[in-house]
Amino acid sequence: MFKKIFVFILCLNGFFIFGQTFYRNLSSENWTFNKQNEAKKHKATIPGTVHTDLFQNQLIPDPFFGANEKKLQWIENENWEYETYFTLSESELKNQNIDLEFEGLDTYATIFLNGKVVLEADNMFRKWTISAKSHLKIGTNHLKVVFQSAVQKGKEEAKKISYTLPEKERVFVRKAQCQFGWDWGPRFVTAGIWKKVQLKFWNSAKIESIKYSQIELNDKKAILEFTTEIYVAEVKTIQLKINKKSETFNLKKGKNKIKMQYEIANPKLWWCNGLGDANLYPFTIEIQQKNQLLDAKKLNIGLRTIELIQEKDQAGKSFYFKLNGKSVFMKGANMVPPDSFLPRVSDSTYFSLVENAKKANMNMLRVWGGGVYFEDAFYEACDANGILVWQDFMFACSMYPGDEKFVQNVKQEVIDNVNRLQNHPSIAIWCGNNENDEGWHNWGWQKQFKYTKADSTQIWNDYKKVFHEMIPKTLDSLLPKEKNIYWSSSPSIGWGRKESLLQGDSHYWGVWWGKEPFEIYEKKVGRFMSEYGFQGMPNLETLQKVIRKEDLNFTSEAFKNHQKHPTGYETINEYMERDFVVPKDFEDYAYVSQLLQARGMKTAIEAHRRAKPYCMGTLYWQFNDCWPVTSWSSLDYYGNWKAVHYQAKRSFENLLFSIEEGNDSYRICIVNDDLKQYSGELVIDLIDFSGTKLWNKKIIFIASENSSKIHFEIPKKDFLAYNLKQAVLSVSFPPLEQIYTRHYFFKPKDLQITKPNIQIKIINEETIEISSDVLAKDVFLSSENDTFFEDNYFDLLSNEKRIIKLSKPVQNIKVKSLFDTMK
Known part of the structure; x- marks a missing residue:
């Protein structure tokens, strides 16, 4: 390292x-x-x-x-x-x-x-x-x-x-x-x-820690104040050198904290992914005596301001982040440890995970409180790629002891990890725990464990001692104001209570746990959606690495062991029956389960984004896996993108055209998270599956900076003459058509799709062109050599030509579409 x-x-x-x-x-x-x-x-x-x-x-x-x-x-x-x-x-x-x-x-x-x-x-x-x-x-x-x-x-x-x-x-x-x-x-x-x-091994002096705070930050200059903690074995005069600037200090024996300011002219700000460059300034901090180097450390510093804005409004209270004075809609997911056996996680694994977040247009990852504080490589990757971090402390889904030994142990844990991580510009917020508060108030523990009134009082007082007193006070002692955003528990209020959607952050589990339809996501929108999710199986190749071929069925112990939710497959099947024709073939079933997961998360993400600025964040559960398993992840254990990760990439684009069904109309909403305005002509077509245009409309739109607005409504009566089971509503922005084309299908389960003739043309070793004579729904490309396809699980309209980049050359490309599962 x-x-x-x-x-x-x-x-x-x-x-x-x-x-x-x-x-x-x-x-x-x-x-x-x-x-x-x-x-x-x-x-x-x-x-x-x-x-x-x-x-x-x-x-x-x-x-x-x-x-x-x-x-x-x-x-x-x-x-x-x-x-x-x-x-x-x-x-x-x-x-x-x-x-x-x-x-x-x-x-x-x-x-x-x-x-x-x-x-x-x-x-x-x-x-x-x-x-x-x-x-x-x-x-x-x-x-x-x-x-x-x-x-x-x-x-x-x-x-x-x-x-x-x-x-x-x-x-x-x-x-x-x-x-x-x-x-x-x-x-x-x-x-x-x-x-x-x-x-x-050290002799006269060593650097214990380095912290910095922003004294001043504007277009013309940044003034940083470095606090360096130095331990010396005896009274000593040293030179502290920060890059090329040097000052002399007289130190007493033992620990010393010395401060030194550093100025940067015309500073470049650190921005999150999608809003600008993640500019970093390298710093070398050295202690010297008579030009002899005693010790040194390095930092990469990002200049930025971040605020959590909570202001009362007509509905309740806002919950959103401002980065460099700009309101930012947070888009991302929750991370779990990348392996059950943590020493196997290399720096390259963390780099790859963060790159996959960036490729999916994310700007925030939440490090969930039931795992570990990640290695430096993860935060360095987030710094470099503009990914903000919601950092939980490591407590989850329970109540914890509050005796003095335990509290002091946790306090030192907080000190160690905050000192290690606080200089990373990616760290946005420190959160006390995951769902402990919600569990206490909503999960029936008092009744389950038959607590007396005295027991309940003691347990809750212990909770407050750790999460309302010790942790925030420790953060106050360690962090300058601009780095000290603390939230005691995520979520602030449980998903079964009305107030959970009016203030704070929300974990909404009516879908999955509550068996509610995906469409409920459009109604249950909070101020910041920090958890929600739905399961999907990994690809067959992933399961084959840990399960024998003969055990790849729903009755085998090996297969059941790789599904840890007690009613997981039952729940997937119930939702699949609602929205798809359930395949009989096992491999097809795994594929359709991914389409189902992607459909659910698309519904949620886009509902959250359309609700901007009421809602200002959406972090789905979950980003990754710790082993090969059927779970809520969008990346499987080996880093393969499931259908939902490709869908997240589309739904997280800065400029989003999102279509929703109302009672009497179809509404086209344009969401712009960019810090610039978009305008132009929007082309709206109703097209049948053979490519015939049934209905057409063009509208002029202006999408203001950082905005969300319904720009057009189509009365349902306009489509009464058409068979919507054989039609798709297509919305495109011609100047950027390859990127900004979106399709809306009416009642997916009822679609009358026919067998597509899909053609793949090799452009070069790492580029293909794909086309089809009729609609090819949910096209899935795969190969035997683990090639990554830049786009996948996409809808291909009749005679549409789509260019796909590949991560490496491939001899044989396998192709599947939804029609292939309807046997």
Whole structure:
């Protein structure tokens, strides 16, 4: 990691040198692991988890395959030991200070250094550092980490209180809550050294942290104030150098906080995706003594202002973000951890996920509170691609203890992660938890767990202690005002209450959980829709990687294990029967389930955008998966786009032509999220499936900057003479026709489609042209070599020619349309 960030780093045999500060990566030493009280040791990989180490040593089968998950639950109840031996030279030991740093321990860990306990850890989300020099020796050193079962520790903690908290042991354990199982993820309660472990050698001084605030920001100049926390071993005079500017400071022994301002002329602002460039300014911060480099760090800074506007209005209270003084409609999704076994997630995985968000015209991702604080690479990718981040703290769907030990543990977790993340311009808001408040008020826990009045009072007071007092006060102590937007719980009010659509953010689950039709999305629109969703199966190729061919059916245990919602397939089937002819073939069924999911999310997203400025955000559930599974995701575990991701790309375009059905008319709404005006001639055609134009209208429109407006209504009586089961309403903006053409189908289940003759013409190795003699509905392109198609799951009108870019050359392209499933 350091090699990538610091251009002046020298790397020698695992050492990373920063002036007088250098690091030795202990992760690359020869590690072993064993189940406690078993003599036989096995090779371990650091960073890693016990599950992946067991699998790599062929001691367990692939945890993701078939129904293996159920066979592997014993692992979570055992204690595990990891150890290594490393050699320390005399010159290394001569350094004044040597720190042992664990960037992540999962979760209850006792660390022995040369036989002596030097650290007890109890939080997966914290960084653990100890002064180690007095415990080290020249020659061979022994480092051992003993992990206690997080499940057993959680159960022990649960017994210490007189009442039962929802979700039992998991709420007492500061680790990824989804590892205890969720309705889209498996139960793998991991243990291990899940991030890097290293020795830090330093002598006279080291940089502990760097923060900056914007003192002034306008067109002419930006004035930044850097606060650098420096630890020195003795009284010292140093030079703090920020890029080319340098100042001298006298430091006392121990910790020092020094401030220094830096001015940028004619600053370029950082903008989110779709509104401008994500401009970043590189900074190198160095501490020197007599021109000798002592330590250094680097930052990339984006200059921007962000505000959360909550103002009372006739309906209730607004909830929207202003970026650089401009109101921004937030478009995006909720993210879960990209793997059940987190050390397998590479920087490139995070980069790819963020790029896929950008390609789908998103400008915000929510890091959901039941997972983990993501690695630096994710936030760096968001910075570079203009993706704002709604950052939850790691609490979800329960109530949590409030004893002093727990609260102080969480406080340090907040400090560690806010200090690590706060300099990223992508961070928009800090949120206390996911659905804890809603759960307490709406999910019937008091009755379910038979709480006394005293129990309820204690539980709620503990909740307020963490989310209304400790976290916001800690943020106040860490963040300048312009970075300190805090929201205690998402959603602010539960989806079953009328007030949830009038203020704050909303999680609307009437669709899926409530079995309401997709059309209810057009009526249930809140001020900021931060969760809603519908499931769709992944492609057959994804399922085949973890399920045997003979088990690809709805009755097999392997297949059922890759659907974690108790009534998931029942719910998908019920909705499919409403909107589609249900296919008999399994592969066709998977394909149509994706079309169903895309139809639901299109209905929701476009309803939210049409309601602008009443509604100013739409983040669907969910963006990605932690394993191959049928879920609410738009990207499957391997990063493949499902139909809903392609639909999101269309529905999130800055300029959107959206058609909705009213009681007496069809309304054409033009939504413009851009910071510029669009105007021109809009062409509206009613076309039958063979390409004949039945009805035509042209209108002149003006779409003002950042606006949403109904521009045209077509009375339903105008179409009485036509068979709408064989027709499509097409809306296009000719100057940008390839991008801005939208189709509206009347009652999709009843469409009378005929077999299309789809032709594919090779333009070059990475470009094709596709056409059809009659309407080809929901065209799906695929290949054997995992080629990515720039557009997919699209409607192809009669004699329309569509150009599609490919990510790489392909020999054989398979094509499917909705007609193929109606056998």
